[in-house]
Amino acid sequence: MIVEIINTGSELMLGSVLNTHQQWLCRKLADLGYVVDRQVAVPDTGSAIQQAVREALSRADLIITTGGLGPTSDDLTRQRIAELLGRTLKEDSAVLAQIERFFSVRNRPMPERTKVQALVPDGAIVLPNAHGTAPGLAIEVLPSLLRRSDRPAILILLPGPPRELHPMFLDQVVPLLRARLPLETPFLCRVVRTAGLGESMVEERIGGPLQPLLERGLELGYCAKFGEVDVRLAARGADAEAAVLEAERIVRPLLGRHVFGMDDDDLEGVVIRLLTERRMTVAIAESCTGGFISHCLTNVPGASAVFLGGAVTYSNAAKQAFLGVKPETLEADGAVSESSAREMAEGVRQRHQSDLGLAVTGIAGPGGGTSEKPVGTVFIALASPERTVALRCLNPYDRATFKFITSRQALDLLRRTVLGS
């Protein structure tokens, strides 16, 4: 099965926006067993859209387009694809009623142009839009001059805004794919998410033991992000489920406490869940990460029940005043030191009366490094009722990467402390 994605939008070609649809759709499709073979982005012109769809129809069994279903003059996808396929567009009264309802519920007048969104190409399946006005469309394209294959292709048109596209894909496209374009063989994919090991160390631990399964068709992939490595285990065929679950059983103990979750889990979500389950609270003191760790944790809905607060203390004065770091410690060891990190963690814990206190202090750069403590040096400390532990790490990267990696190291220390592992 060949799968292609076409993203339309002149704003993509000007680089005004980031194309997040590619990653999102590719990931969702791959995890369902429909690995994308090609992704194309073209501007909002009729000829570019038609050319991209024509090429895709000549190759692919499943084609998903994004964007261009809105009411404005540069929204051409619906019309131009109908034209290419030789389908007439008719106003669908159910879709129109839904659009009218969308506006009336919000007490807003419906602009006349919005009506074009109720036009449906002959024979298309309407995918209602629960979060906007433009419905998606699914069109079966039978073998023809355009579709030179003995199998029909499925062409799916999705709206551009992510908050409309995501639920429409999950709730409507996934069941439609399973019904209309079932995989030739069973497929299973599981992603084991790890923190605290490099890619080569993960590979070293699990590559050998998985060899027999690889020989029997297991697909093994690594994806290293700074501070995290995902292990993707996939298989096709009658034994797919058995192979992937067996692989997971082999991998988990070999990676041990480094496994923080599966599939869509993220480190901050896991930390908040663990703290909530164990009724523990945390407070955070940040220097070099400048609020990023608090930001990550508070991205998780419900964080406020377990994250009491934090302090961003850039200056020595702030470290003394708000965390109780001793002037002697700052003088003797400096603000970037294990002893300062420990006092920051203990200070933030005590002042917030939280169960745990997490602290980081380091040199994000580009300036401020020394030969003893080069740019990228960071100390991470975690204070609990029993003890305070500290790590020294070296993350010599640009500022944004430094913050990101340091946040992973700090959150993973927090996770393992809560787990007691």
Added chain:
Amino acid sequence: MIVEIINTGSELMLGSVLNTHQQWLCRKLADLGYVVDRQVAVPDTGSAIQQAVREALSRADLIITTGGLGPTSDDLTRQRIAELLGRTLKEDSAVLAQIERFFSVRNRPMPERTKVQALVPDGAIVLPNAHGTAPGLAIEVLPSLLRRSDRPAILILLPGPPRELHPMFLDQVVPLLRARLPLETPFLCRVVRTAGLGESMVEERIGGPLQPLLERGLELGYCAKFGEVDVRLAARGADAEAAVLEAERIVRPLLGRHVFGMDDDDLEGVVIRLLTERRMTVAIAESCTGGFISHCLTNVPGASAVFLGGAVTYSNAAKQAFLGVKPETLEADGAVSESSAREMAEGVRQRHQSDLGLAVTGIAGPGGGTSEKPVGTVFIALASPERTVALRCLNPYDRATFKFITSRQALDLLRRTVLGS
């Protein structure tokens, strides 16, 4: 001139990573006058790479590929493109010496496979890599069976890692394009960056006054990001510079204090620059944004000189203990109120002894809203030596969007206060 980008990488097709190259390259190329007509992503297989390059050569004058120049077995771009073009690969001794130096400087042994990166296709221009081992390559493809045009095409191969690709593009590809593939006519593009106005309000203010220039060929584009709108002014031809500068002269006073910068300026960078210039310091108290505003400001190198620190105070207890918010205020008006925001701003200013104190308190959701203060309600206050000002905003979006928009509103209030506008 037709421009196409080809991103190679199986990890893109699995959705394991976000393709940031598309936006970055499209933006840089568009601002130079080389608007990208098509972007394609394909997996790391020889046939997919060759097919994509073959198609692009049939259409485009400039083709840029990213990825696949590394030393591992899935890095096939260099070999497969040389094969497609019928060029032999020869080891380039200067490139090899540079790679050897890269490892010796870092005191690391050079893996044998790294040597493939010194292979250069016949006639290619080497683009040395200052930040890694894989050099880029530029190849002129003359009219041929592959290149059915009367003009040659330029094919540029860039390495995948952004920290290698970005400087190579700016330092080497841009001058090469200007020399080898000059624009047919002069081109100028300027982006006016604004905050605090919606897209339709920006359009309403400037659309009419720009009409005469639009009729003379000015290209006008809007890009709305949450809380910010970019106005892109571009023109081609002998009068390009005059037209764009005239447009900028018209636009600036109409948008007034909403203009925070030009081109690559960002709001946090502008705020840090203004604070630095005026020798003013700031401290920040965050509730619902959970550290995100501090994170944004501390992404700017040099922020530590003007950003003294901040407090993330989720709980009422923390607002009282660390910011001095009065219990009566919290009881009478609630933590999400103008009076609490004002006391937070004044408290963080006084405790950090900063010139300015910025505070936000609101309801990020998904829970916690009431009919009087629905989800998305946020109060932003700024305390200065003279006075404390406060804003009430409604940002009823998902958590991440809520944080982002709120940060723009808060940083813009800070910017305008520093400016005294």
